[in-house]
Amino acid sequence: MKNLKQKLTLIFLLIINFSWACEACKLAQPPVTRSYTHGAGPQGNLDWVIVAVVTAIIIYTLIFSVKYLAKPGEKKSNHIKYSILQD
Template identity: 40%
Template structure:
């Protein structure tokens, strides 16, 4: 496991060396974006909203997979699960 962490760190360091001239000029976003990067605080707000929505959908999906709310014996999942039993 230690070898993989070291390899990942080395690869992350090398990303800066392989960036194009436009990426190198972008400052803190070197190797992450192609071009100038965020122009204003609105760009950060948009990304933040997208991250919040994505995390909400991820948590809701995992919650539905782990603990589904359907308990009816007539639900379609029961028909599928019962057909899979040997």
């Protein structure tokens, strides 16, 4: 129960962090990142390229992590997972 309370508190604090950005920071941000970052946000074209590349990497790794969690594809009988599963 204590662990659940800690997780709920952390989630609550993260939500509050996004919703209570100061008005000066909100006005300085571009419309795309408004209310998600603190400060000026991405300024130039290079910043937007970096954001796009990082977003593509995150989506790529998310897709493959879900894919290999759902269907790992290991079929060899001497794979290490079988030594763990037999115990």
